[in-house]
Amino acid sequence: MWSTLSPLLRRLPGRRFVRLLRQALQGGDARTSALLRLSRPKNLFQPFGTTAEDRYPGIFEMVRAVVGDGPERRVLSFGCATGEEVFSLRRHFARAEIEGVDISAARIIEARSRLERQGGDSGIRFAVASSAETMPTNSFDAIFAMAVFRHGELGDRPERCDHRLRFADFERTVTDLARCLKPGGLLSIRHANFRFRDTAVASEFDTLASRPANPDTPVYGADDRLLPHHPDEPVVFRKRPS
Numbered sequence: 503m504w505s506t507l508s509p510l511l512r513r514l515p516g517r518r519f520v521r522l523l524r525q526a527l528q529g530g531d532a533r534t535s536a537l538l539r540l541s542r543p544k545n546l547f548q549p550f551g552t553t554a555e556d557r558y559p560g561i562f563e564m565v566r567a568v569v570g571d572g573p574e575r576r577v578l579s580f581g582c583a584t585g586e587e588v589f590s591l592r593r594h595f596a597r598a599e600i601e602g603v604d605i606s607a608a609r610i611i612e613a614r615s616r617l618e619r620q621g622g623d624s625g626i627r628f629a630v631a632s633s634a635e636t637m638p639t640n641s642f643d644a645i646f647a648m649a650v651f652r653h654g655e656l657g658d659r660p661e662r663c664d665h666r667l668r669f670a671d672f673e674r675t676v677t678d679l680a681r682c683l684k685p686g687g688l689l690s691i692r693h694a695n696f697r698f699r700d701t702a703v704a705s706e707f708d709t710l711a712s713r714p715a716n717p718d719t720p721v722y723g724a725d726d727r728l729l730p731h732h733p734d735e736p737v738v739f740r741k742r743p744s
């Protein structure tokens with residue numbers, strides 16, 4: 503691990519490096535977040551694993567009402583952290599196949615062990631992935647990317663975000679997620695530092711729902727520059743049936 507980290511560590515300002523190193527020596531999710539911030543795997547967005555049970559009940563319920571439930575339905579939780587989102591989705595989609603993916607192998611190991619502790623569920627699958635690149639086209643009825651396309655260290659609203667996140671990576675990643683949605687399927691994006699509407703693929707979608715924007719989540723344009731605060735965040739988008 504040291505050979506992977508050391509070239510990256512040399513580029514980090516001293517104090518940040520020492521702080522991250524201290525956190526990496528702790529246990530739990532602080533360690534996982536610090537290691538992600540130090541190693542910066544390709545396509546990393548939010549390194550922090552903050553999550554909770556049934557964090558978005560209104561959005562989950564609305565999506566289920568539109569796409570329905572059943573063994574032929576497929577739901578993706580992109581950036582599922584330690585699995586709470588997937589287990590919560592199971593309560594809304596009792597019969598669907600649900601897949602949770604995360605860039606962090608440590609978080610996926612934790613999600614899998616909870617699944618095992620709960621006695622298993624043949625309709626739930628967890629995998630390590632940082633994009634939808636290898637996922638089949640038109641394969642999901644609903645995709646959730648909640649609190650993923652953001653970075654916790656942008657809270658002080660810097661003028662530019664590209665030292666932490668780049669719009670180009672966001673656009674490439676959501677374009678791939680859009681490809682994996684069935685026509686008529688729903689894409690939910692919440693707490694993002696970018697707007698889905700600024701991507702080219704958004705022209706294939708209609709907005710179905712918005713939520714109040716979180717003032718602690720600055721929003722950046724396609725040029726990675728800070729945008730003025732807007733009170734609403736569009737969050738549920740429907741891919742137009744072809």
Ligand SMILES: C[S@@+](CC[C@H](N)C(=O)[O-])C[C@H]1O[C@@H](n2cnc3c(N)ncnc32)[C@H](O)[C@@H]1O
Pocket residue numbers: 545546547548549550551552553554557580581582583584587603604605606609631632633647648649650
């Ligand atoms: C704040 S947590 C959100 C968890 C859950 N979606 C929720 O809203 O409660 C963000 C998660 O996104 C994951 N993540 C960041 N970049 C990712 C990427 N490119 N692909 C998949 N997961 C990613 C992180 O590892 C982290 O677990």
